[in-house]
Amino acid sequence: MSTSAVGADGVESVEEFRARARAWIRANLRPLEAHEEVGIMRPTRTDEEELAAVARDREIQKALFDAGLAGICFPPEYGGRGLTPAHQRAFNEEITGYEYPQRLQVPTFAPCAAVLLEFGTEEQKRAHIPAILKGEEIWMQFLSEPSSGSDVAAALTTAVRDGDDWILNGSKIWTTGAWWSDWGLCLARTNWDVPKHRGLTVFILPIAAAGVDVQRIEMLNGVKEFCQEFMTDVRVPDSDRIGEVDDGWTVGTRWMFHERMSSGSPYVTSPGTSAHHRIGPDWLLDIARGTGRLDDPLVRDLVGEGRVLDLVGAALHPRLALGMTTGRLSDQAAAIGRLYSGVCATRLTTIAFDIAGGAGAAWADDDGAASDVGADFLMRQTATIGGGTTEMARNVVSERVLGMPREAALDRGRPFREVPRGGRSGG
Amino acid sequence: MLLELTPDQEVFREATARFLADRVPPEVIRRLRADPAGFSPDYWSAGAELGWTSLLAREEHGGGPIGDAALVDLSILAHEFGARAAPGPLASANVVAHALSTWGGEAHTAAVEAVLSGESLATCALGEPATPGEPAGIRVQVRADGGDVVLDGTARPVESAAGAGHILVTARVAGAAGLAQVLVPTAAPGVTVTPMRTVDLTRRFFAVGFDGVRLPADAVVGEFGEAGEQVERQLQVALALSCAESVGAMQTAFDLTVKWAFERYSFGRPLASYQELKHRFADMKTWLEASHAISDKATAAVDAGAPEAAELASAAKAYIGDYGTELAQDCVQIHGGIGVTFEHDLHFYLRRVTLNRALHGTPASHRARVTGIFENLKEQA
Structure with a gap:
């Protein structure tokens, strides 16, 4: 690991860190092409291309680690730099416009590594955090189930104690890229005779463990990145339990906090621009130009709306992160950011579709930015479903941020075994 | 408004907040409807002593910031003006003080000093x-x-x-x-x-x-x-202040409505217990925090004369123009009939965001401006 310049107090200042990061990034990473999209799931990408991209992400992460630029806000004893969110923000700014290990950010660094840091044993942290920071372990959330999406505490995946091990059975779903990932953070039921929140326990397991069958799900646009796992008598040692038995909801609450923080988390590298994300104002401008409609005042209004929403989001997320750091806002305010992002992304997708005009309905391969916009529109709601629905975010904002009365729940206080369950599994 | 004020900023904010609460409480604002000026001359000159007119002016004219970001400090006052629907041309007076102090000559010295002291508007x-x-x-x-x-x-x-x-x-x-x-x-x-x-x-x-x-x-x-650039700069100052003021008005309208939702019972339950309304409050809270965030970011950029100031100021004006009035109108909706009466205070804040939405360019005109700036930015890149 390279030695880093440090200030008089032994801590690398933000500006020293920024200069070091800038020099390294420029010397070692590839600048992105003007319209290159980063890390998003495209139906046009082959499995080989996807695996090559995953390998490159791991390689960059390893190089960042060797350069002393990985795990900026992770503690030094687990291979991190022990620096501040301000250092991470400086890094985000410096890496903007360059390739970066997008697939390792969410959910590996947050929520998974963040949960390990908070609840893992010393052995667990030493075993996994350095490996994560070196790009050796990509993590997935084994959280949603076919029978419970928003109601995650109603998990049916069962863990039964067997000597020093636990035996897991059940199914998890909506893991993005589990087919090329390494470890899962898994919420399972360990007690059916208490109310649902009090009978859960969190485990970690290798996705390649015996008894885990990963199936890829084809989405309506042809993407096969989402997966479903079927776990049959999967043996997990008790040493791979996170937190106390039946206290999984204590872990789960923080898990979901870190999930809502998403790219606003200090553990996550998130370039300060949406320029290389498909859903963003640059894309709108490209579609407008490509379809020859940029001079249409109606189209210009739509581009402006998209750009405004993007700029506002870029201002909102740091405000929420700051407020949660200083305590001026409750941790639950992360749901405000989640709600904004979801609503903003769906609106931008609609705007893109409307700007594309007829190319939204039928497009040619050489239509450039307007290609696939129709398929994106069909997938629009993923932005307000994945990572916790915006309905759940609205419940959290109203109940936990504004203190409004909780929704009535017919399962409250009832042993989970007695709670009615529908037959239809939607996820 | 900023989440974290410095101790100096907090003292500064509180002085104006206390003054406004004392001098222009809601019943006084209701009465001022009939006043041709909307406020009395001594109200404005007392406000000038609290720093309402001097922050953007040079020290030799009797002005000067309390911290190192004069417009940011002034935006705290603008937020307070919005939150209390206070009378007085805060943005206009400060644009003039700023303009005369920055671009004015010898002939304008007397005028700028009179403006700063509050003796003349x-x-x-x-x-x-x-x-x-x-x-x-x-x-x-x-x-x-x-x-x-x-x-x-x-x-x-x-x-x-x-x-x-x-x-x-x-x-x-x-x-x-x-x-x-x-x-x-x-x-x-x-x-x-x-x-x-x-x-x-x-x-x-x-x-x-x-x-x-x-x-x-x-x-x-x-x-x-050759005044194009200075006018642009003054417009940005006016936009920043108008946005900060609207956000203050949004905050008060929202707070009043949250309180109402807890107090008002229908069908044996508080309004705050209905999921339909809870979800709308969640949306409004999101618009409100987003408005605070973009207003503060734009103000800091304008204050610093940053290259992105024009675009951020217009983005703030477009967003807050749309969502400020949307929030205030939904607050009216949740209040029901009482929300459109003169007796209730809610309309003070609805009026303020409505006024600011239409002044200095509509949301649509600012979206058009953002598109132009963004397009140029991408062409230069």
């Missing part, structure tokens, strides 16, 4: 931001004539013009491209000031006519025909 007619440096909606022409300048045309709406000693007028140079700014005494021959009706209870607007108004050339502020 000054206001401005800026036009609207369109393309940066080329404001729209300017219907006053100016021509040089010997050693004089002569103005013709109409400016509207001009805030507090009847009570002002001076109006800083932005005019197109006759027969040429370019703008000029002229400090016009309202007593000058040929100036007519006609009251207009407005949505706000205490803010007053006027149509100001210029019929061959002849002034010595030293009334010109900055370079004759």
Whole structure:
């Protein structure tokens, strides 16, 4: 690991860190092409291309680690730099416009590594955090189930104690890229005779463990990145339990906090621009130009709306992160950011579709930015479903941020075994 | 408003908050509806002592910031004005103080000192931001004539013009491209000031006519025909202050409505227990925090003269214009009939965000401006 310049107090200042990061990034990473999209799931990408991209992400992460630029806000004893969110923000700014290990950010660094840091044993942290920071372990959330999406505490995946091990059975779903990932953070039921929140326990397991069958799900646009796992008598040692038995909801609450923080988390590298994300104002401008409609005042209004929403989001997320750091806002305010992002992304997708005009309905391969916009529109709601629905975010904002009365729940206080369950599994 | 104020900023904010609570509580604002000026002269001069007019002016004129970011400090006052629907042309007066102090000459010193002390009111007619440096909606022409300048045309709406000693007028140079700014005494021959009706209870607007108004050339502020950049800068200041004020009004409207939702019972339950309403409150809370965030970010950029200031100020104006009024109208909806009565306070804040949405460019005109700036940005990249 390279030695880093440090200030008089032994801590690398933000500006020293920024200069070091800038020099390294420029010397070692590839600048992105003007319209290159980063890390998003495209139906046009082959499995080989996807695996090559995953390998490159791991390689960059390893190089960042060797350069002393990985795990900026992770503690030094687990291979991190022990620096501040301000250092991470400086890094985000410096890496903007360059390739970066997008697939390792969410959910590996947050929520998974963040949960390990908070609840893992010393052995667990030493075993996994350095490996994560070196790009050796990509993590997935084994959280949603076919029978419970928003109601995650109603998990049916069962863990039964067997000597020093636990035996897991059940199914998890909506893991993005589990087919090329390494470890899962898994919420399972360990007690059916208490109310649902009090009978859960969190485990970690290798996705390649015996008894885990990963199936890829084809989405309506042809993407096969989402997966479903079927776990049959999967043996997990008790040493791979996170937190106390039946206290999984204590872990789960923080898990979901870190999930809502998403790219606003200090553990996550998130370039300060949406320029290389498909859903963003640059894309709108490209579609407008490509379809020859940029001079249409109606189209210009739509581009402006998209750009405004993007700029506002870029201002909102740091405000929420700051407020949660200083305590001026409750941790639950992360749901405000989640709600904004979801609503903003769906609106931008609609705007893109409307700007594309007829190319939204039928497009040619050489239509450039307007290609696939129709398929994106069909997938629009993923932005307000994945990572916790915006309905759940609205419940959290109203109940936990504004203190409004909780929704009535017919399962409250009832042993989970007695709670009615529908037959239809939607996820 | 910023989540974290410095101790100095907090002292500064609290002084104005206490003053406004004492001098213009809701029952006084209701009465001021009938007041031709919307406030009394001693209200404004007392406010000047609290720093309402001096932050953006140079120290030699008696001004100066309390911290190192004068516009950020001033935006804290603007937020307080919005939160209390306070009377007074805060943005206009500060734009004039800023303009005279930055671009004015010797001839303007007395005027700027009078504005800073609160002894005299000054206001401005800026036009609207369109393309940066080329404001729209300017219907006053100016021509040089010997050693004089002569103005013709109409400016509207001009805030507090009847009570002002001076109006800083932005005019197109006759027969040429370019703008000029002229400090016009309202007593000058040929100036007519006609009251207009407005949505706000205490803010007053006027149509100001210029019929061959002849002034010595030293009334010109900055370079004759070269005022595009300074006008753009002043518009950004006005946008930042108007946004901070709207966010203050949004905050109060929201807080009032949250309180109402807990207190009001229908069908044996508080309104706050209905998921339909809870979800709307969640949306409003999101708009509110987003508005705080973009307003603060834009203000800091304008204060620093950052390259992104024009775009951020317009983004803030477009977003807060749309969502400020959307929030206030939904607060009315959740209040029901009482929300559209004169007796209730809610309309104070609805009026303020409505006024600010329409002044200095509509959301749509700012979206168009953002698109132009963004397009240029991408072409340069």
